[in-house]
Amino acid sequence: MLERWIVLTKKAATMETEAGNNDAFERMCAELRRMAFTLRCDVLPELLKRRITARALTSLWLNDEVVELLNARLLTTLLRAQQPRLTRMTLQQLVQLYFRRFDRLDEKEGLRELLERSLLQQLDLIPPSKIQTSRADPLVTLKREGHWLLSLDGPRHLAERVRQGGRELGETFIELGLHGFDDGRYGDICRAHFYLETLRHLPLGDSDPVLDELLKPSVAKAPFEGARRIGHVALEILIDRAGQEAGEVWQNFILNLAGDPRISSSAVNFREWWQPLGEERIQKVRGWLSKEDLRLFLQAVEQYGLETANMEMQRMFPARKRFLEGLFKLKLIRNTRLLLGGKAQQSVKRILGKDVKTSFARMDGPMNDKAVIYLDCGDFHLVEGSHSFKIWVYLAAPGETLRTYERNTFSHQDLTTTVPGTYKKLYPGLPYDAFVHTPHAWQNKVFTFLAENGIALDVEQLLSAEDYRLQLRKFGIPAVSAKRTVVPAPAKEWAKAVARAPTAAQQGTEHAAALPSRNADVPTPPRRSADVSVAANGAVSSSAVASGRDNPVLQRTKLPPFSSLQLAALRYLETHPRCGFYALLEAVSNQGGNVLNVKTMLESSLSQYVQQDEEGKWLLSTHGEQLVAELVRSEPPDASQSVSSAANANASANAGSRVARLEPFALAVLRYFAANPGDKVRYAANVLEVDARLVNQALYGPLKGICTQDDKYGWQLTGVAQRELEAFEAEGREQ
Known part of the structure; x- marks a missing residue:
């Protein structure tokens, strides 16, 4: 009996789907396809007043993506033509389209929000059903629950309800009358939220098929809440759950998804993935990657010795490896920066191939065949080179040159002249030194320098057993000064100058990061006088005018x-x-x-x-x-x-209030349309190197009311927003 009932149910569903698919319907579909391919649609507005045209058009939207007739203007025309409301079949096809395409509708100039709003309006117009059936009616469900189910956050809310009730997602879709509606983008995003729940309970460092699913761009870039995406939340979960080390599996997942965070803050990848996570998480991951920097540096040093048959370097390598890895094991290393010359890069990539996921700075000139690593050890800082390069020891950070990721190219002069010179100007009189790698002696010189300035190291952890015995016999253990050298605050005037003056490399980065304008000759707005009204x-x-011989009234x-x-x-x-x-x-x-x-x-x-x-x-x-x-x-x-x-004065009073609160990506979109008023979303997406739907989500989310759309679907800032942005940028230049 049950089997027969299931068969009858399926037949009813099939008949419902096929209803209206007669010859006239097929002829109308063919006519619409012809219009789409010939672009002759002058009679379409009149045709849309017919019910069969509406059914045919929505059917093509749903089942034939080749037909390029889906846009905001045509949707609006359809809704106006179909009065007083859409038929149930046409409306249901629009609902199916919404669930199938969901956030990807935003690829068509904000179409998702328009369709969501239109569906809610049409659902309100549906009269109460007079027939009670055993199956839940999808339109009745959405009339009751659509205000949250159809929102951009709908998949997240639905996944949370299912999880709290201990149910299955597919089962819940059936109960809501939405059977088959989970085979599109909406259902994919619901499942992505379930993946996040798996991450929350995954044993530390373990692998799981969910990690591979989350690496798919369609999943990682799916919306979560506001401007945040599923990938952002996955990163937050793993970073927050991991301790001092993430483990190889989790670390590789993070780098494969978001890339290395040790890049310029103006880089598209940094703004897209790392900026939303916050500085604390960024620093935590950078700390994990210090070990990877160390591995690559040592790999470059070892390989150079082998390729050049330099027996002296090969003999020295174990001692340098033990020293640097010992610092890491003692948990002294807080941060690192790896610098590779062109030849050193080739050596590392040749050996490790695709395993190289970390970011590094480049060196040129005499440094072409060398590797250098900067180590922030908290109480002291080291700059160590692979060969023909001293080990530099500082008691404070030698400026921001090696610490900032805005700069990506270094020379021999930078490392041996500019960096020490900056240190001396920031900290006049504060000791620093540099030592040649004389076998067995260079470690002692580092230990002694630090000991004289009140810094003790566990020497035994930094030397091999043989070298430790030699150290004791030849030098002894250096006595640590009871009086710790005080590191003063950096000289204020010089620190300000360093912060203000960009290096040549920084200027190049800033130039590259500036949003390109398709209208290059944008005049500077005239300066407004605050005293004339x-x-x-x-x-x-005019309150600025006073009487007098030189200033007549x-x-x-x-x-x-x-x-x-x-x-x-x-x-x-x-x-x-x-x-x-x-x-x-x-x-x-x-x-x-x-x-x-x-x-x-x-x-x-x-x-x-x-x-x-x-x-x-x-x-x-x-x-x-x-x-x-x-x-x-x-x-x-x-x-x-x-x-x-006359509103300029009012705008200035609140200048930057909204702009200052924007996330980096929304601010980048705002700057683009400030430089290119009237441009469409796809132009901005091409320049910013992101999906068009992300630009749309910014425009309809944090930039709503700040940017406006003209009748040709171009975007520009409102007058008030333009002034706020100008004030915000001016304030940033002054600081």
């Missing part, structure tokens, strides 16, 4: 009695002729402008001063141009820039 009656007042000119809103509109049209209504509305919003009063103003009180062109764009009429010219003549010099927006 326009009174409500249109007269110009400006003559006030009586102007027509315009409000600040009217003047702001006229000024904007003077500098932005043929602008759209909503661009003008945004420009005057700080003067109290809204859709109703601006539209009324243009059509009544300003009607003789403004006009519309054949495309409906607004510009000044001849009378308007004459009026604005008269306004300019009656104002003091440079007042026109001030008067153009």
